[in-house]
Amino acid sequence: MSEEHEGRLERLSGMLKRRGFLLPAFEIHGGAKGLYDFGPVGGRMRSRINQVWLDHWLKLGNIVEISSPTVTPYSVLEASGHVGEFSDFMTLCRSCEEASRADTLLEPHHPNPDALKRSELQDLLDEVNPACPACQAKDWSEVSAQNLMFNTTIGAGDSGRPGFLRPETAQGMFTSFNALYRHFRERLPFGAVQVGKGYRNEIAPRQGMIRLREFNMAELEYFINPHTPAEADLTPWDDHPLTLIPDGTSEVLLTLSDATHQGIIRHPTIAQFIGITYDFLAHVGIDTARLRFRQHESDEMAHYALDCWDAEIEGSYGWIECVGIAHRGCYDLESHEKATGKTLRARREFDEPRTTTIDAWTINGATAGPAFKAQAGMVKQAVEALPKETPFPCTVSLSDGTSVEVGEEHVKPNQKTIKETGEWYIPHVIEPAFGIDRIIWHVLDHSYQEVTKNDEMYVRMELSDTVAPVDYAVFPLFEKDGMDQKAWKLHQQLCQTLGVVSMYDGSGSIGRRYARADEIGVPKCITIDHQSLEDGTVTIRDRDTTEQVRISMESLLQSA
RNA sequence: GCGAGCGUAGUGUAGUGGUUAUCACCGGGCGUUGCCAACGCCUGAACCCGGGUUCGAGUCCCGGCGCUCGCACCA
Structure with a gap:
């Protein structure tokens, strides 16, 4: 990293703190490693990015949002493998x-x-x-x-039982599988998303927002039927190839369709999710020239994973993993099934019913029961395994190692046809997991522009309209002659518009106020001047071009 | 967790053991100003925390906390 870049990182961090994007948490108490506040500006940006993230996945049409507790019983994370793994x-x-x-x-x-x-x-x-x-x-x-998980006790005193703060949101989706399955009328594929906090008691948190002890994450668990042919429409991304780093090789530029046909991406849904991830990151303002997708090498993947791709974004700390898209197979649902004895499965019907014909022997309960008592169950198992030709009486060996003499009176012919029209299977899961804080960091990093204006450094956050923390800044040219009241009223009206955030600033010269607005990335500044008092028009100034147009307040409020 | 360096207003900083802790930007008020960090006056704000050495500690020593980097760790 060059000195120039280090200086930029320091200036950026200082600005984010000064202007209320990101601040070390609990600083007056000496601070706490790995914990950050989103301030008066950053808080709004975080919730906007969360919302944009949700919107992108909900577009699929078969996605629901859930919210589960962060406090999680020990057994849940034991089943998931975290107690061992973490x-x-x-x-x-x-x-x-x-x-x-x-x-x-x-x-x-x-x-x-x-x-x-x-x-x-x-x-x-x-x-x-x-x-x-x-x-x-x-x-x-x-x-x-x-x-690496935060321990806690759920409940007080002797009645308390051990638990953890969750290290990921995913387990809530798995443990809710049956409710999701019912909700979707028992039809796969479907997915559930959750946006929330996760906790990891990192040994050494470093690099600002990159490794935190409490972090914002957003995960989708997408449940698919492995018995149906996998397909996904990848044509939306046919016109822009992505930078991929396939397992153990170097960068290639390929469309998702090509990468899937060539078998580099091992599942079309993974490819589709890479595409959606690309769209989301571009939409919130990540520079796609500094975005790549890297496939995990086979020894890097968890043993149950079938394929895994990370979205890596380049910023002031180098290339950082911000999203993981993993094909987790049936691992998670199966683990919770084993731990709980509950069924976490979906039903599929066979194309043709499968029939099994049995023509052999079974026991006659009325006689074999009293005769063999506790061993009757084992006798039944052994008898049913015998071929049709077996003559009785006959000595059979049981699974406990003993043998018994089974007479003709203990058995009866067992003739039946079993017809199975389908079966219960464990769905497979494809999991895109997003580190929201890391993404916010890179959005800020990529948006931060240091330009020269009148021979001085001038800072502008070129945030996209969708994530900018403030939509409009309203300025009276001067706080007199009624311009201040008029500006305040317009500011309030804008704030009353659903989803719009406006900021009033009447302090300092007009140029200073533009500069302050540019620094936190406000896309549009509105100024009330003398003409506004006469004809109800205002000037709107564009952040990136600094061009101004004059429009009426009425049409501004209608389009806001 | 180990090692090294660092910790001074909101931000960035200066500060031989000895006045009222420097400077800039910054914030607030008033005035001026017909639109891009203008100007004038006034004003606000800091030595990370706790011990120790000393007549006296921002400065020296010890411990804690935090930050940065390297090793280790993690994803």
């Missing part, structure tokens, strides 16, 4: 006090130490006793788990 097992060198990850130390001695439980790691560590990478000593403390 823990690092640490051990301290007793000689130099350097902390090391136990699995990293043991890598040369085990094919996959990352998968070991704490006690197994402890045993292996005791057995191998590797040298400390820092001081070469061989004296390790007990292995302890450092979990």
Whole structure:
């Protein structure tokens, strides 16, 4: 990073703090690492970006929005794998006090130490006793788990049970699957989105908004039927190829259709979601020349993932992953099924009903029950496995290892035809997960323009109209002769218009007020001057061109 | 978590252990000004927190918190 760029980053951060976009949280108490406030300007921008994000996905027509708690019981995150996945097992060198990850130390001695439980790691560590990478000593403390989730207790005292603040919003969509399935009249594909906070107790938060302990995220869980041919309309993106970095290779410029036909993108829905992600990022003001999609290498992906692409955006901190689009297979629903014993499945009907004909033996409950008592169930299982030709009486071996003599009176012919018209299957999931804070950061970074005006540096935030925190700034040319009252009234009328945010500024010279508005990216400045008092017209000045046009207040209010 | 550097008004900064802590931009008020950070006058605002050394600490020492960078970690 050049010095010029570092200076720019410092000036940008200073401006964001000074003007109320982003501020370190709880600063008067000394601050708190990895926690930020969206200020009086940034707060509005955040909610607009959240709304634009929702709008983009709701367009699909089969998406609903839900909201689940951030406080999450232990068992939910145990089932999802987070209790295991989000823990690092640490051990301290007793000689130099350097902390090391136990699995990293043991890598040369085990094919996959990352998968070991704490006690197994402890045993292996005791057995191998590797040298400390820092001081070469061989004296390790007990292995302890450092979990990256925030612990909490749900409920007070003895009735409390352990829980966590959620590390992602996704689990709420999975645990709500059955309600979603009913809502969509049991027809796939469908999706649920959630925009909200996630929490990770990062060991070392860094780089401002890039790694936070509490962050805004927006996720879609899109449930699909893996038995139907995957298809998606990729033609909307045929006229602009995207920068892709396929698994283990270098950048290529390809349309989503081509990348899918060539098998680079392994599922058309992934390709479609990459396209929607591209549209969303462009819409909120990301410079698409500094956007690329990188495919995870197979050893980088979670074991259950079938394909995964990250949207990476280049900014002051280099290329940063801001979106992950993953084909998660049936992993999540299956995990919650196993943990709870509940069914999280969808029904599909076969093209042709499948019939199975059985023509063999089963037990006669009236006689076999009293005869075999507790073993009757096992006898039934064993008898039903026997071929039709079996003569009775006959000795059968049971699954508990014992054998019993089954007589003719204990059995009866079992003849039936089972017709199955369909089956229950676990849907597959495609998950686009957005780090909203990282995206907001890059929107700000890409919008921030330092230009020269009258030989001085002049700052302008070229935010798109859709995400600008303020739509209109209203200025009286001077705060006298009734221009101030008229300007204030227009400001109020604008604020009363649904979805419009106006800001009144009557302090300092008119040029200073334009400069202040430009710095927070207000697209249009309206000035009430002497002529306004006479004919009800105002000037509207465009942020980027500084051109002014005069229109009537009436038509302004109608078009706002 | 380890190591190094840093922490002074809203922002950016100056400050040999010794006056009322510097400067600029900034914010507010009044005046002036017929549209792009104009001008004049007035005014507001800071030594991260806690100990210690000293007659005296923004300055030196220790601890904490925070920030930046590197290692480690994470996505």
